[in-house]
Amino acid sequence: MPTDNPYAALLEKLDLRTKVRLLTGETAFTLWGEEGIGLAPMAFSDGPTGVRGLKFTGGEKVALFPNATVLASAWNEETAREVGGMLAEEAERQQIHVVLGPTINLHRTPLGGRLFEQYSEDPLLTGKLASAYVKGLQDKGVGACLKHLVANESETLRNYMDSRLSERALREVYLLPFEIAVEESNPWSIMAAYNDVNGVAATEQQHVNNEVLKGEWGWDGLLMSDWFATKTSAPAALGGLDLVMPGPDGPWGEALVRDVESGTVPETVVDEHVTRLLRLAERVGALGEHRQWPATSTAPDAPERRAQLRRLATDGMVVLANNGALPLAADAGTVALVGRHGVETVCMGGGSAQVNPPYQVSIAEGLREAIGDRLTVVDGVEVRERPVAADPQWLRDPETGEPGVQVRHYDADGELLGEGHTDGASVSVGWDDDFPRPVEKVTIAARVAEAGRVQLGALGVGAWTIAVDGEQVASSTLVAEGYDPGESMLKPPSFTEEVELAEGALVEATVTLVRSEPRPAPNGEVNQLSHLIASGMGVKSLVARPVAARAEETIAAAVEAARTADVAVVVVGLTEEQETEALDKHTLALPGEQDALVAAVAEAARRTVVVVNAATPVLMPWAHLVDAVVVVGLPGQEGGHAVADALLGVREPAGRLVTSYPAADGDAPAWDVEPTDLALEYTDGTFIGYRGFAAGHAKAPAWWFGHGLGYATWDYDAAQVSGKGAEGAPRVEVTVRNTGERDSREVVQVYLQPAEADEPVRLVGWAAAEVAPGDSATVTVECDARLWRRWDEQAGKWATLGEGGELLVARGLGDVRHRLAL
Structure with missing residues (x-):
């Protein structure tokens, strides 16, 4: 080992077998300790929407947070940092050293089953939010784990498929969120994905893991495998993987000992992996003087935690359409709440994001508490195809x-x-x-x-x-x-x-x-x-x-309730059958007869508001028939209260979409999730999501990335480039005026449209302001210089985009307010 290695003396106390043993987990979610060097066992927990603990099912009662797309829809780094801090408190209560999150793969295709626990389709938005989340966790001494490195944007045959993409797309799009987070927040661990990347397993990626992550970026953290992802001994050890999970079995152990003894793997490689493990242990308080866990902590159902989760959920809800129906006035009269998702609100997705919350508030419960007897509740049509565990x-x-x-x-x-x-x-x-x-x-x-x-x-x-x-x-x-x-x-x-x-x-x-x-x-x-x-x-x-009632009977009851109410609120959505780990969707259509339910209610009701209880895009063939549409995602344990706050205007649902919503199945720059001969070609290149829509690679979306109305209207009175930031990227100043009747939050978005025809438009910065009715505010957007780069595949290095182009100042790409020539 190099003489400047601060852990060299500890490594000298370990024989080869002990070092190798430390590089595979002891159990499903814990690591071995080694008393002779002061190393305590470490505990990991899944954590995208809560810190579940060491049990996949059951376990402790823990706080259930709004899902990642809801949190990201606030477009607020401070929110992401607050969430990281809250998760650190949840981890400390359970004596968890590392939270396995955030998930920062991108929304490449809207069919991806795991999109609900990923932030967005944009690499800059994802990377900046991830950085803030990591800071919130690690400021309190709990390690974060970025996942999944890399090109892991779908679930179908995820353990065997090969993601094939150009080096340019890899660098400019799929590695960029990881690069931003590594540069800005130095996450203490990263997780390698299940899939292959251009023919090489993610756990064996000499190029990504060693050359880029640990080499070019100079990252000094620990690279662990996804659970059961490691396929080999020597190739994985040589390919940059530091830790195999879970344990106690796996492909290393005696096989890796033999590889070292035979000379296939130098022992210095094993030492480097153990060094990174010891560095993680020191950072989280498991090496030397062990951390003292707090004697008391905020309970998952404490009033303080309830209030935080309620606020976070409402802030990320997105008003897609509103013809004056929202917010519901205090004297709005009677409300008919219709839909299975209203009475059985889906508050979290499936898979490793699931937790065991102390309670979950349905929308029916939340509205009942808010407006009392003015509410009538009618169950909706069946929304599941498969049986579910008993209530x-x-x-x-x-x-x-x-x-x-x-x-x-x-x-x-x-x-x-x-x-x-x-x-x-x-x-x-x-x-x-x-x-x-x-x-x-x-x-x-x-x-x-x-x-x-x-x-x-x-x-x-x-x-x-x-x-x-x-x-x-x-x-x-x-x-x-x-x-x-x-x-x-x-x-x-x-x-x-x-x-x-x-x-x-x-x-x-x-x-x-x-x-x-x-x-x-x-x-x-x-x-x-x-x-x-x-x-x-x-x-x-x-x-x-x-046994469920027939759809015709259910719809008839809903129509009757809607006809006699002053406003009908129809709640539709997806379930963990569609939004889950290990499975992808095959359509964006709502399951069951939900579309027919909305259309029937809209025809009968005086006013119809649709609440979409889904984290990812769905088709809305009835959008032109209703008066308002609000996307509430998977809102966490306070979901029903948060939705009530949004509908009644107690707090503004000021979110902006983090993914474009296609107008029809297949109408997207990338669609397929099914690999051909185990290969999935990333044919959209750098034109992911809104970038491809804007370039005409698919029909215009029903709803653009960045769209969201809130509860006010806005004029953009002036916009100008006011100089350059520290890294040389433009600084844009925009004057916005609230022309509505309520206090509101506006998210000013700036996009770069390069002069080169083969370059996609891309988000380069955003900033927000809260403004009272009739008032104005000047918003300053610091653009990110990393978006002025292009990867030169021939030269194998970064190059700067050409001169010219323009900056688009927008409320989403569907509503551009100013164009500034460069």
Whole structure:
């Protein structure tokens, strides 16, 4: 090791096997400690919308934040920094050293299943918000982890697919958010993605990991793998990967020891990885003098936390259209709230972003609290295609009577490994267990709180039997269908039977794990992921849901309620079936008969407001029929209260879109998520999202990136280039005047349209002002010099854009107010 390595003395105390052991996790979310050098075990937690802790399902009650697109729609770096600080407090309460976030991949195609936990389609907006978020976390000594490096913009066959893109697109678009965050906030860790990039696994990327990240950028943090992403020993170790997750098994261990002993991997490479691990440990207080965790902290349901989450959610909501229907006046009369998403509001997406919140407020609950008896609530059409775990409020533990279920785990000999209560109806098996022997069988038992006819069944790989009051009523053997072990957690197979249940009936579900022979992956390999899929691991859930009414009956009831109310609020949206890790969408159309519901209500109602409970673009064929449209995203545990505040004007929903909304399926610069022969070509190059729309590479979007009305109107009285900033980029001054009747926040956006025909328009800066009615403010936008670069592929280095072009001063590219020649 170099003599200037501050950890050289510690490394000398470790033999090769100990060093290698430290480079693979000890469990699903923890790392090994080493007492001899003062290294404490470290704990990681997923964290895009909350710090879940060490359990994938269940676990501690933690705060559920608004999702990333809601937070990003505020276009506010201070908001992002505040969120980072709040997440650090959540982490400290659980003694978590590193939060696995933010997710800063881009919204390349609107079909991406994981867009909800990513900020935007723009690299500058994403990078600046990520930098602020990282600062908020790390200012309090909790490590951030940027993910996923790199070109990981879709989920289909994510473990096997190859993202193919030019070096120019890689540098100018997909690496840029990482570059900005590394330069401005120095994140202490980064996560390498599942996919290959131009034929090389992200965990083995000599070019990205060693040459760019650790070389050109001089980044000194720790590069970890995504969970189960590492495929090899020597190529990954030589390709810049520092840590394999999860543990305790993986491709390193003895294999990496042999690679070092044979000379395939120099021991100095292992030492460099351990050095980065020790540096992370020192930064988060796990090396030498260990950090002292706070004795007290803000509870996830404390009044202070409730108020913060409510405000953050409202600030990111986007008013797409408003013909004077919003905000609802205090004396607006009666309101008919219609839609499944109104009574079962979706507050978070699926996958590693899920947490176990203390409560979730539906829109119906929030509006009821705000306007009382003036509200009528009507359920909507079915919005799901697959069964879901039973509502724990409908179940009671047969021993304690608490809402939820009783769970027992057994080994292969039938010996009880553990039992207890869970306030959900799901349990994960084989993922984050801490039993002394493998689980072979699980039982889930509960008493029914209300009588009714229900769909009764189960979710999860295994051989199932369902009994009611001791009599078997259903059975099925469910097997994994896909090639991603994440599907066993996020899209497990299911079955249901229609059953009449009496109040107090005892329902018992038993699942025995089905372990099959590993089948080859799509690339023909039988690998670690193949064995995981064959292991039977995954989520196991009891399904019990009232049989839904027919769509025609539901729509008729909604129409009747809308006809007699002064205003109808229809809530539509997506669920975790579409907005989730491990799966992509196939359409932007709302599921079920939601479009028909909106059209029918709009025809009957005096005024119709549509609330879109979805984080990502949806089609709105009814937009011209309604009076207002508000996108509320996945608003977190305070969602219903935040939506009520937005609709009633208690707080302005001043958000701006972070993704362009296509007008029809297929009308986007990039669409496909399905790789061909495991390759996904990034044919849009540097013309991602709004850049491609503006260049005519797709039909104009229904709603442009940056669009959002708030509750005021604005004049842009003057705009000028007022000099240059520290890095030589222009400084733009804009005078805006609030011509509305309410205090409002305006986000002034500046775009560069280069003179070169082959260069896309791009966001180069933004700034906001809060202005009273009739008043004016001068807003200064400091443009970012990094957007005046282009990657010269022939020379292999950055070059400066040519002279000329113009700056567009806009409220989104669909509403340009000034053009300033350069």
